[in-house]
Amino acid sequence: AQSVTQLDSQVPVFEEAPVELRCNYSSSVSVYLFWYVQYPNQGLQLLLKYLSGSTLVESINGFEAEFNKSQTSFHLRKPSVHISDTAEYFCAVSRPGFQKLVFGTGTRLLVSP
């Protein structure tokens, strides 16, 4: 079975500072990896995903995540955050051939001026 650990429940950061949200997974087989974001009073939206190939994946709004197989990690980073990035971020895994997503407990990113 797969599992996901998000080590930080909450990350406060000032606007324009860099941020890293940590995600580690456990699986005995290959996995697909996802980051979803939930803005206040909105539904979950896909931010980015890793399926195969280049280990660095990017989103359209400046976030990036790097798949590290040896460390079983998929940390999310942004070099300079905005107030509008305030949201809850969920890391998730799925196993090829199995449709369900297994989510971490989420990290609340709080960006202040």
Place this chain on the structure above:
Amino acid sequence: GAGVSQSPSNKVTEKGKDVELRCDPISGHTALYWYRQSLGQGLEFLIYFQGNSAPDKSGLPSDRFSAERTGGSVSTLTIQRTQQEDSAVYLCASSLGPSGSADTQYFGPGTRLTVL
């Protein structure tokens, strides 16, 4: 285009009552999923449909929970004899399918269920 819609947005019920939650997936999406988001358990998978069939029901927590999908579109999640621990936000998602777990799942806004 229209996203995944769910109804009702909020449901308050008394312990022991039955409830039905509805999900309308994105048009053309053959795969549909139900998840539950609660304070104690985080986001949990409940059930997956491909067309009208449910090849994975592994996340349904008890036999009080059931779901069906008709016409390859709308899905209904039914909870019988609700308990207070059923209080949660129930999320529906859909994806193009059936190409597998690499598909992006698009989530609806959820139904907040409160069992008094």
